[in-house]
Amino acid sequence: MLHSRVRFIGILSVSALAAFAGACNRDTPGASSGKPRVALVLKTLNNPFFIDMQRGAERAAKDLNIDLVVQAADRETDVERQMQIVENLIQAHVGALALTPSGSREVVPVVGKANASNIPVVIVDTRLDQKAATDAGVKIASFVGSDNYRGGQLVGQYLVKASNGHARVAILEGIPGHETGDSRVRGFKDAIKDSPGVTIVASQPANWERDQGFNVFQNILQAHADIDTVFACNDIMALGAIEAIAAAGKAGRIRVLGFDAIDDARRAITEGRMTATVAQYPDEMGRAAIEAAVKAMKGEAVAADIGVRIGLITKENAARESEKK
Amino acid sequence: MRPRLSASGRRLGTLAGLFALCALLWALTPHFLTVSNLLNVLEQTSINAVIAAGMTFVIISAGIDLSVGSLVAVAGVVLASALHAGAPTAIAMAASLAVGCGFGLLNGLAITWGRLPPFIATLGMMSIARGCALLFTEGRPVSGFDPAFRSIATARLAGIPAPVFVTTAVYVLAHAVLSETRFGRYVYSIGGNEEATRLSGVNVRLHKTLVYGVSGLASAVAAVLLTARLNSAQPIAGIMYELDAIAATVIGGTSLMGGEGGLGGTIIGALIMGVLRNGLNLLGVSSFVQQIVIGLVIVVAVLIDTVLKSRKP
Numbered sequence: 001m002l003h004s005r006v007r008f009i010g011i012l013s014v015s016a017l018a019a020f021a022g023a024c025n026r027d028t029p030g031a032s033s034g035k036p037r038v039a040l041v042l043k044t045l046n047n048p049f050f051i052d053m054q055r056g057a058e059r060a061a062k063d064l065n066i067d068l069v070v071q072a073a074d075r076e077t078d079v080e081r082q083m084q085i086v087e088n089l090i091q092a093h094v095g096a097l098a099l100t101p102s103g104s105r106e107v108v109p110v111v112g113k114a115n116a117s118n119i120p121v122v123i124v125d126t127r128l129d130q131k132a133a134t135d136a137g138v139k140i141a142s143f144v145g146s147d148n149y150r151g152g153q154l155v156g157q158y159l160v161k162a163s164n165g166h167a168r169v170a171i172l173e174g175i176p177g178h179e180t181g182d183s184r185v186r187g188f189k190d191a192i193k194d195s196p197g198v199t200i201v202a203s204q205p206a207n208w209e210r211d212q213g214f215n216v217f218q219n220i221l222q223a224h225a226d227i228d229t230v231f232a233c234n235d236i237m238a239l240g241a242i243e244a245i246a247a248a249g250k251a252g253r254i255r256v257l258g259f260d261a262i263d264d265a266r267r268a269i270t271e272g273r274m275t276a277t278v279a280q281y282p283d284e285m286g287r288a289a290i291e292a293a294v295k296a297m298k299g300e301a302v303a304a305d306i307g308v309r310i311g312l313i314t315k316e317n318a319a320r321e322s323e324k325k
Numbered sequence: 326m327r328p329r330l331s332a333s334g335r336r337l338g339t340l341a342g343l344f345a346l347c348a349l350l351w352a353l354t355p356h357f358l359t360v361s362n363l364l365n366v367l368e369q370t371s372i373n374a375v376i377a378a379g380m381t382f383v384i385i386s387a388g389i390d391l392s393v394g395s396l397v398a399v400a401g402v403v404l405a406s407a408l409h410a411g412a413p414t415a416i417a418m419a420a421s422l423a424v425g426c427g428f429g430l431l432n433g434l435a436i437t438w439g440r441l442p443p444f445i446a447t448l449g450m451m452s453i454a455r456g457c458a459l460l461f462t463e464g465r466p467v468s469g470f471d472p473a474f475r476s477i478a479t480a481r482l483a484g485i486p487a488p489v490f491v492t493t494a495v496y497v498l499a500h501a502v503l504s505e506t507r508f509g510r511y512v513y514s515i516g517g518n519e520e521a522t523r524l525s526g527v528n529v530r531l532h533k534t535l536v537y538g539v540s541g542l543a544s545a546v547a548a549v550l551l552t553a554r555l556n557s558a559q560p561i562a563g564i565m566y567e568l569d570a571i572a573a574t575v576i577g578g579t580s581l582m583g584g585e586g587g588l589g590g591t592i593i594g595a596l597i598m599g600v601l602r603n604g605l606n607l608l609g610v611s612s613f614v615q616q617i618v619i620g621l622v623i624v625v626a627v628l629i630d631t632v633l634k635s636r637k638p
Contacts, residue, residue: 071612077562078564078565080372087365088602088607089606091607092609105556106468176463
């Protein structure tokens with residue numbers, strides 16, 4: 001029985017620790033501050049994009065004088081865990097919920113549960129699958145995100161201007177079926193369609209990854225030696241393509257266009273190895289999401305679609321933009 | 326043979342730990358001890374609990390199964406594709422269970438006939454099965470099923486979510502197999518002393534192979550619940566589920582050395598993990614702190630076992 005008692009004490013002491021951690025946490029939804037509570041559920045907290053989003057949300061919460069709870073699954077792929085977190089927050093009776101879906105279709109059932117509990121849901125960054133949402137009859141208060149289609153257009157328009165309407169382009173796509181990548185490609189294609197001199201000679205997926213960006217673009221270069229522009233649907237793939245260009249001894253002769261404006265890409269642009277990228281502003285996304293959630297909680301009207309600004313980054317503004325960060 | 330009292334004593338300790346944890350959360354947040362939240366916890370625990378039931382067989386036999394998360398993905402995409410191909414629900418589910426069990430048996434064969442350490446065989450299968458799931462679906466999720474199938478996860482009987490009934494059935498059945506059948510006794514005896522079991526005339530290879538089949542089958546049952554719950558089967562589903570299942574099993578007092586433990590402990594272990602995660606969400610504890618707390622619970626639970634065992638004469 002000694003065994004049983006020690007085990008009991010062990011688990012109890014760890015529980016106590018958990019409780020202590022809870023008590024120390026100022027976000028505690030159980031705390032009776034009397035302020036309304038809003039939750040932000042992210043895909044993950046180990047990606048700078050979402051950490052910036054959290055910062056923006058926290059500032060908005062402070063300005064609006066509400067309690068903000070930020071939670072995320074350990075892994076971006078674990079959509080079931082994200083579902084559990086949302087279920088638990090529903091049980092905690094949060095006033096409103098902002099959610100970045102880990103799966104466009106997979107989170108639809110839990111959004112339905114929030115609907116059933118009359119908790120307004122603001123979807124952030126990644127849209128719900130339209131069909132799944134309609135089939136399940138779920139409702140969201142608003143969508144907050146940057147317009148990927150518009151971003152693709154910005155890149156396309158820039159290319160038409162920079163190349164005087166003459167370019168041979170390779171596209172590196174994201175994972176097939178990802179809404180964000182597909183929209184970026186669509187925007188890009190629509191922007192160049194009135195310029196017959198700008199032609200797409202190859203378009204292949206490199207699955208958002210740097211090494212695949214390298215390999216795929218190296219292969220494309222073998223097949224089409226006359227390519228003078230590459231548009232990668234994210235900067236990571238663009239950086240891979242830059243290495244492939246250097247390996248082929250064509251550095252400086254091929255325009256590299258990316259998306260996301262991550263720090264490495266900004267540096268590459270400043271150093272002249274990359275041409276342009278599109279900046280998203282996750283902190284503004286976080287702020288807009290919390291503002292929309294609070295409005296929805298109070299029953300005020302909220303726009304169904306809230307676009308967050310995006311901007312083209314080129315050598316002219318890369319350094320200036322970095323400083324602002 | 327270790328006296329039975331020790332095992333039941335350990336289980337009592339774990340159970341007391343679970344109650345203490347609940348009491349603590351009850352004191353800390355008004356949202357924990359409500360009927361709807363407790364049902365919510367049971368529902369959330371069901372998937373891990375079902376996988377852990379299979380894992381318990383494996384660990385009692387002194388093995389380990391790292392492939393369960395990937396088997397969840399394979400069984401899930403098979404189920405979803407069969408449903409999309411128009412197969413009746415029962416047939417699709419049978420196909421999924423067969424695939425899960427089949428992959429599990431392959432693990433078993435690699436371990437028994439191939440003489441691979443379970444860690445290596447199932448590590449290989451973890452990657453093979455994941456690759457199969459991705460290849461089979463071209464990396465895309467398969468989603469959207471009719472409500473009749475989804476009721477396995479969404480229906481409520483007398484207010485209790487259906488997955489709770491599924492989990493209960495799995496545990497009743499698994500417990501009966503483990504404690505009442507010859508196979509169950511062999512599992513303990515293989516884990517306790519494999520060589521002695523072989524010398525006493527038991528077909529160790531056969532029974533060890535079956536153990537991994539059981540684990541694969543349990544993963545497939547979990548896959549059915551998961552697919553119905555998310556209304557989607559993802560080839561990337563179940564990543565790292567093996568660690569949750571192993572954690573539930575060892576928190577429940579089943580020894581990684583094999584030969585002892587049981588399903589009563591495992592379900593309590595799974596509930597401790599479920600309650601902790603739920604409680605930490607309700608309290609709004611940072612996601613990073615949650616990972617530390619879960620890790621500490623696992624380490625402390627096993628540490629106590631190890632320390633006490635080393636003290637025994």
